[in-house]
Structures are given as C-alpha cells and as structure tokens.
Amino acid sequence: MTTPPDGHLGAELSAERTYHDACRAALSGMAEAAEERVVSGENAFASGADAEVLGYQLRSQAKELREEPDSPLFFGRLTFGADAPRDHRGQSYHIGRRRISRHPSVPPLVVDWRAPVSRAFYRASAGDPQGVAVRRRFGWAPWSDGSSEDLTGMEDELLQAAPGPERADRPGQAERLGHAERPGQAEGGAGVPGGGGSALLTAEIERPRVGPMRDIAATIQPEQDDLVRGELADSVCVQGAPGTGKTAVGLHRAAYLLYTYPQRIRRSGLLVLGPNRMFLAYISEVLPSLGEIGVRQSTVDDELARHPVRGQEPPAAAALKHDARMAEVLRRALYARVSAPPAGGLAVPDGSYRWRIGPEELARIVTGVREESPLYAVGRERVRSRALNVFRRQVERRAGPPSQEWLRRMGRARALSAFVDAVWPKVSAEEVVAELLTRPQLLAEAADGVLSGAEQEALRWPKPPRSWRSARWSAADLVLIDEVNGLIERPEGYGHVVIDEAQDLSPMQCRAVARRVDFGSVTVLGDLAQGTTPWAARSWPEQLAHLGKPGAAVVPLTLGFRVPEVMVELANRLVASLGVEVPLGRSMRKDGELAVRRVASDGDLTAAVVESVRAALAQEGSVGVIAAEDAVPELLAALDRAGAGVAAAGAAEEGVPGAEAAPVRAGVPRVSVVAAGMVKGLEYDHVVVVEPAAIVAAEQRGLHRLYVVLTRAVSRLDLVHCRELPAELTGELPAELTAEPTASPGRG
Numbered sequence: 001m002t003t004p005p006d007g008h009l010g011a012e013l014s015a016e017r018t019y020h021d022a023c024r025a026a027l028s029g030m031a032e033a034a035e036e037r038v039v040s041g042e043n044a045f046a047s048g049a050d051a052e053v054l055g056y057q058l059r060s061q062a063k064e065l066r067e068e069p070d071s072p073l074f075f076g077r078l079t080f081g082a083d084a085p086r087d088h089r090g091q092s093y094h095i096g097r098r099r100i101s102r103h104p105s106v107p108p109l110v111v112d113w114r115a116p117v118s119r120a121f122y123r124a125s126a127g128d129p130q131g132v133a134v135r136r137r138f139g140w141a142p143w144s145d146g147s148s149e150d151l152t153g154m155e156d157e158l159l160q161a162a163p164g165p166e167r168a169d170r171p172g173q174a175e176r177l178g179h180a181e182r183p184g185q186a187e188g189g190a191g192v193p194g195g196g197g198s199a200l201l202t203a204e205i206e207r208p209r210v211g212p213m214r215d216i217a218a219t220i221q222p223e224q225d226d227l228v229r230g231e232l233a234d235s236v237c238v239q240g241a242p243g244t245g246k247t248a249v250g251l252h253r254a255a256y257l258l259y260t261y262p263q264r265i266r267r268s269g270l271l272v273l274g275p276n277r278m279f280l281a282y283i284s285e286v287l288p289s290l291g292e293i294g295v296r297q298s299t300v301d302d303e304l305a306r307h308p309v310r311g312q313e314p315p316a317a318a319a320l321k322h323d324a325r326m327a328e329v330l331r332r333a334l335y336a337r338v339s340a341p342p343a344g345g346l347a348v349p350d351g352s353y354r355w356r357i358g359p360e361e362l363a364r365i366v367t368g369v370r371e372e373s374p375l376y377a378v379g380r381e382r383v384r385s386r387a388l389n390v391f392r393r394q395v396e397r398r399a400g401p402p403s404q405e406w407l408r409r410m411g412r413a414r415a416l417s418a419f420v421d422a423v424w425p426k427v428s429a430e431e432v433v434a435e436l437l438t439r440p441q442l443l444a445e446a447a448d449g450v451l452s453g454a455e456q457e458a459l460r461w462p463k464p465p466r467s468w469r470s471a472r473w474s475a476a477d478l479v480l481i482d483e484v485n486g487l488i489e490r491p492e493g494y495g496h497v498v499i500d501e502a503q504d505l506s507p508m509q510c511r512a513v514a515r516r517v518d519f520g521s522v523t524v525l526g527d528l529a530q531g532t533t534p535w536a537a538r539s540w541p542e543q544l545a546h547l548g549k550p551g552a553a554v555v556p557l558t559l560g561f562r563v564p565e566v567m568v569e570l571a572n573r574l575v576a577s578l579g580v581e582v583p584l585g586r587s588m589r590k591d592g593e594l595a596v597r598r599v600a601s602d603g604d605l606t607a608a609v610v611e612s613v614r615a616a617l618a619q620e621g622s623v624g625v626i627a628a629e630d631a632v633p634e635l636l637a638a639l640d641r642a643g644a645g646v647a648a649a650g651a652a653e654e655g656v657p658g659a660e661a662a663p664v665r666a667g668v669p670r671v672s673v674v675a676a677g678m679v680k681g682l683e684y685d686h687v688v689v690v691e692p693a694a695i696v697a698a699e700q701r702g703l704h705r706l707y708v709v710l711t712r713a714v715s716r717l718d719l720v721h722c723r724e725l726p727a728e729l730t731g732e733l734p735a736e737l738t739a740e741p742t743a744s745p746g747r748g
Contacts, residue, residue, distance in 0.1 A: 017148040023073045023109045026102045034062040069289050070145040073100060074110050075218035076121050077136040081160050084131030088117060095121050097217050098291040113217045114259040122225040129159035139200045142207065155200050205561045206589065212285040216248045227555060228252045232261045232496065235552035237524040237540050241585030242571065242711030243560030247681060250498045250525045251283060255290040257496055268495025268520060272297040275501040279681045300509050301475055304482045311472035315534065317458050321476035322506030322535045324546065325450050330483050332446040333436045334376060337425050341366060346387065348415045355391045366423050376488040380424045387416060429484035433477060434468030437461045479508045486515045495520040501680060502526040506535035507546045514548030522549055528580040530680065532704045538580050558583045562683065562714045564592020571710040574703055577728045593716040605691065605722050606638045612688045612718045613639060613671055621685025622670055626709050628694040629675040635690065636673045680708050687713035693723040703728060
C-alpha cells in the first residue's frame with residue numbers, strides 16, 4: 001500500500017520536482033551551447049591538426065548532450081553537516097548520471113556520480129557518516145522518461161543526529177517521503193548492505209529487469225564502489241558469483257575511468273570485450289546512459305577477424321589451436337625462415353666501386369639481431385640498418401662521412417634488399433599458419449618436443465588449399481594468425497580493457513588480448529564456476545598470467561542482490577562437481593519461487609512448458625525459456641501456436657535477448673526461447689528450464705552450463721523435466737518438489 005504525502009512531505013516532493021524542471025532546462029541550455037560552440041569553433045582561428053582536434057572535441061560534446069537518454073536527471077542528494085570538510089560544510093548536492101550546470105563557471109545543479117564528493121553517497125553510514133548529515137534517495141516511476149511528475153517518492157536517511165524532537169538521536173534511520181515503487185516488496189528494506197533499510201533502494205535493485213541491462217549508478221554498494229573507483233594503473237580481477245553485479249561493476253569502472261582520466265583514456269582508448277554479440281546488445285545502453293558514447297564494445301572473435309570464418313575443424317583440433325603451447329610452435333615456425341647469409345658475402349655497387357661485407361660479418365649481424373628477439377618486422381629493418389652501418393664505416397675510412405643522400409640511396413640498393421629478403425624474408429602471418437598446417441615436415445620441426453605426433457596429425461588440414469589466399473579459415477585459425485601477426489608487428493593497443501566472462505577465454509585468446517593492452521591495465525570479470533568452453537580457466541592466477549597481468553589482484557564478490565537465495569542455493573549444489581575452487585554465492589533476497597515439475601513422457605514436456613509460460617505471463621517482467629539447442633525450434637513453435645508472443649533470442653544475435661518488453665512497453669514479446677549456450681550474462685524475471693539432463697548431456701562441460709542456466713532467474717524458476725534430474729543437483733530437494741511424474745492436462 002502506498003503512503004500519500006501529507007502537506008509537509010507534499011511540499012518537499014513539489015520542491016524537488018521544481019528543482020528537476022530547473023535541471024532539465026539547464027541541460028537543454030548545455031546542449032544548445034554545445035551546438036553553438038561547434039559553429040563558432042569551426043570559424044575560430046586555428047589551423048591544421050589543432051583545428052581538427054578542436055572540431056572533434058566540440059562535435060563529440062554536442063553529440064553526447066544531443067543523445068542524452070530521456071531519464072531522471074538525479075537519483076540522490078547529500079546534505080553535509082557541521083563537521084564536514086570546509087568546502088562542503090552545510091552544502092547540499094544532488095547526485096545524478098552527469099554534471100548539469102547553468103554555466104561551466106557556476107556550481108552545478110547536479111553533481112556527476114563519479115565526482116569525488118559523490119563517493120560519500122555510496123560509502124557513508126551511521127557508523128562512518130563522512131560528514132553527511134542526510135542522504136536522500138529519490139523514487140521514480142518505472143520506465144520514466146524523465147518527466148518531473150514521475151518523481152513519486154523519496155527517503156531521507158539520517159546519518160547524524162539532527163536537532164528537533166522527531167529527528168534527534170535517530171542516526172541510520174530512513175524516513176520515507178511519498179512512496180517507493182513496489183512497496184509491498186520493499187517494506188523493511190530487505191537488509192541491503194549500505195542501504196540503511198531503504199525501501200527505495202531495495203525496490204530499485206529488485207525491480208523487474210526487462211529489455212537491455214540498466215546502469216546501477218543509483219544502487220552501487222560499497223564493495224562494488226571500491227572496484228569501480230580503482231586507479232587506472234591497477235589491473236583487477238573480479239571473481240563474481242551469479243547476481244553480484246560484476247558486469248555492471250566493470251561497465252561502471254569503464255565510465256569512471258573515462259571521467260577521471262579523460263585525456264589519457266581517449267588518447268590510448270578503452271575497449272569492452274564480451275562473450276558474444278547478443279551479450280553486447282544486452283549491455284549496449286549502460287555506458288550511453290552514464291554519458292559515455294563512442295566506447296568500443298566488441299568480442300575477442302571480432303577483434304581477431306582478419307578474414308571471414310568459413311571453415312570448421314574437429315573439437316580436438318580446435319582445442320589444440322587454443323592451447324598455450326601453440327605460441328612456441330608458431331614462434332619457431334616464423335623464425336625458421338631466418339637463414340644464414342650467402343657464402344659469397346654481400347657486394348653493393350656504387351658507381352665504379354663496390355662496397356663489400358664478408359660472410360662472417362654478415363653472420364654476426366644476423367645472429368646478433370636474432371639474440372635480441374625483436375618483433376620480426378623490426379628484426380628485418382635492424383639487419384638492413386646494421387649492414388648499412390658497416391658500409392658507412394667503410395666510406396668514412398675511405399673518404400670521410402657520407403651524405404644523407406648517399407645513405408638513403410645505399411639503403412634502397414637492390415643488392416642490399418635482396419640480401420635482407422634472403423636472410424630475413426618478408427612474410428605474412430597467414431602464410432606462416434597455412435604452411436605450418438599443410439607441411440608435415442615444417443610442423444614436425446616446429447612442434448618437436450612440444451606436441452606429440454598424434455597432436456601434430458590432428459592439427460594438419462586434411463585438404464590443403466592451393467595457397468593461403470584460398471584457405472577456408474576457422475575461428476581457431478584466426479587466433480593462430482593473430483599470434484603470428486603479433487610476432488611480426490605490434491597491434492594497436494588500448495589504455496584499458498574490460499573483459500567480461502573472462503573465464504571462457506583460451507590461453508591463446510588471452511595472449512591476443514594481452515598484446516592489445518601491453519602498456520595498459522585490465523578489468524577482468526568472470527566466474528570460474530561458469531566456465532563452459534573446452535579450454536575454460538580453472539585458476540585465475542594462471543589466466544591472469546596469460547593476459548600478461550600476473551600481479552593483478554583477485555577480488556571475490558559473493559553477495560548477490562538480484563538472484564534470490566533459493567536459486568543460488570540450488571545452483572551451489574553443483575559447485576563441488578565443477579572442478580574449480582570458488583567461494584559459494586550468497587544472496588540478500590529471501591523471496592523468489594522455485595518449482596520442479598516432472599512429466600510422464602517426452603510428449604508431455606512441451607505442453608508443460610507452455611503451461612508454465614502461461615502462468616509466468618500472469619506476473620510482471622520478462623520470461624526466458626531455456627533449453628538445449630536442439631529443443632529450441634520445437635519449443636518456439638509450440639509457444640507461438642499457443643499465442644504466448646515469443647522471440648527466439650538464440651536465433652539472431654542482433655536483438656536484445658530476453659523480454660524486450662514489459663506491460664509498460666507494449667507491442668513486443670515478453671517471452672524469449674533461448675538455447676542454453678547463449679544465455680550466459682543474461683537474466684529474466686521468470687525462467688523455465690526445460691530438461692536439465694539434456695542441457696548437461698549436450699556438451700563437455702554440461703554441469704557448468706547448467707550452473708549458468710539455474711542462475712538466470714531473478715524472481716521465479718521452474719524446472720520442467722521428464723528424465724531424471726542430474727544426480728549432482730537433486731541432493732535433498734524438498735519432497736514437494738520431487739513429486740511423481742504427471743501427465744499434462746489435455747494429454748493422454
């Protein structure tokens with residue numbers, strides 16, 4: 001039941017709505033001023049690169065403000081007390097997703113959540129108020145477009161005793177003004193850490209999650225805030241149990257770094273890597289909602305896509321190509337092309353004279369460069385440069401220092417270029433990989449002592465192409481090509497890379513990422529228990545070493561805020577069988593519903609799923625039907641016939657998975673049918689898991705996949721099955737959840 005505001009509280013609510021209108025007007029003014037600066041800046045006195053940089057900056061600022069999402073402009077307010085630092089003593093600041101001011105030189109109307117003063121909003125408590133007297137949280141109507149009328153409630157948390165009979169000696173208490181959004185679920189605050197019993201905070205965390213992922217700027221918890229605000233130079237690995245918000249932490253850390261180190265990050269670049277395009281679509285709105293546009297979001301496969309993937313190899317060959325041992329095999333194959341100098345030495349004509357270098361001197365040059373282990377392309381140029389230096393010294397002894405023109409002419413001499421090509425030939429990464437996989441003798445020499453004979457046989461292409469240009473490359477081949485290309489020349493790098501679902505990267509994929517962040521830092525996000533690829537990591541220190549960041553701190557997040565306790569405890573039963581050492585997940589949510597239903601035959605299974613979906617549609621929020629990949633078409637067709645309004649989330653990676661709609665977003669499906677292999681990183685309010693045993697049997701790491709599937713629900717979870725549940729899962733399921741098989745209504 002909502003609590004209507006009385007006269008005093010109504011006045012407070014009205015004042016905040018008026019303030020929001022003023023902020024909206026100021027934001028419009030900022031956008032107009034930015035557009036004017038684009039025009040005036042283009043006519044300003046500047047030239048060359050300066051003008052180009054200025055124009056880019058002005059256009060970027062204008063675009064950022066023009067594309068600001070329609071949403072509330074603030075979510076909190078801090079009022080500092082008498083013991084606060086002098087700069088903030090007695091001041092109040094509204095906290096939002098971006099800084100808003102009437103003019104750059106005047107105090108802001110809204111302070112960016114990433115600003116130093118905003119940290120107290122997330123960290124202050126009754127035990128450590130950090131100078132804050134009152135922390136106010138605002139409640140907005142679901143899917144608000146930012147209209148002031150959508151401000152429906154607010155809560156004041158008194159962190160210090162304040163004067164007055166009603167507020168004295170009540171630090172840490174939350175006083176509700178107006179009402180929270182889902183008050184029936186928010187009563188008592190659900191004990192969210194750092195929330196001070198806040199009904200609004202709890203309601204926001206537990207709000208149905210439909211459509212793309214939302215930012216969590218309003219609900220960041222203290223342990224998450226520590227990770228978000230880490231230094232740019234610090235690499236960190238987050239071992240996050242399901243529902244702990246590790247993905248959101250990584251994205252908010254990216255936004256924080258862009259805000260705190262704008263010049264360094266924009267100069268060196270920031271990259272967000274996700275497991276697949278569906279996942280990237282799901283998270284695509286988070287950074288723009290935080291005011292950061294233009295951040296590259298990609299997958300490892302897309303970063304390595306020098307050629308279209310047109311081939312496929314057996315699983316054993318793919319696993320070998322992802323093995324870290326391949327790095328040494330490829331290095332040997334590349335540098336095996338370096339050969340001894342010709343026995344006759346090198347002679348370069350210069351008019352009527354010939355300058356000569358003997359074979360012993362040439363051998364010393366080539367050997368010396370090899371011992372320095374430079375990049376292959378750098379090595380070629382060093383050989384050329386050092387041979388040219390020998391000629392230069394000869395000229396100096398004969399006729400004095402040569403001119404720059406003479407050095408340029410000699411450096412381009414045909415005989416010198418032919419010598420370099422002979423001892424250190426120019427080569428492409430594709431050529432090296434293709435020859436390695438098609439020439440048994442070359443592979444045997446490169447893999448000697450590294451790969452067994454059987455492994456070498458598994459690597460070889462059964463039908464070699466006529467040349468590397470006509471090769472049908474597989475995704476694993478592209479990983480090898482990138483490794484060789486990284487030995488030839490350094491790829492473009494980034495100042496910071498956020499890697500989500502990092503436990504699923506192979507050692508060779510990790511090396512590809514490491515080459516792109518050689519001089520930068522990483523935020524590694526993942527859960528070893530959710531590793532589902534054949535080469536998934538079993539140890540973070542080992543994975544971090546492959547990423548080139550062996551000293552990165554590993555920080556566990558175990559307390560979840562989204563997945564209810566009943567689902568977390570069910571999934572935890574699998575952990576002992578997953579072959580990894582991770583802390584068990586916990587949950588602050590005591591609500592949540594779990595139902596297990598067994599049917600008598602496979603024929604009843606689809607009907608039972610339809611029935612479960614119909615029941616789920618009676619509740620608000622998204623519905624995900626998760627099954628083994630081969631079962632998806634039949635389920636999709638059955639739900640479509642039943643008029644459930646479904647989307648095949650696993651059929652195309654272009655759209656956002658899951659229910660893109662809720663009752664407040666009419667006209668699009670609320671139900672998605674998803675293959676178990678595509679569900680990682682996603683979540684739904686209600687999940688129907690179809691035949692868990694089939695999900696386990698479908699792949700090598702099936703139990704890991706089931707662990708992922710069981711933790712996708714944030715409100716309700718149904719297990720519908722005909723076959724026996726996996727033994728690792730059943731344990732001590734309550735008797736009411738393990739009833740005898742039944743036939744679905746309407747079936748024989």
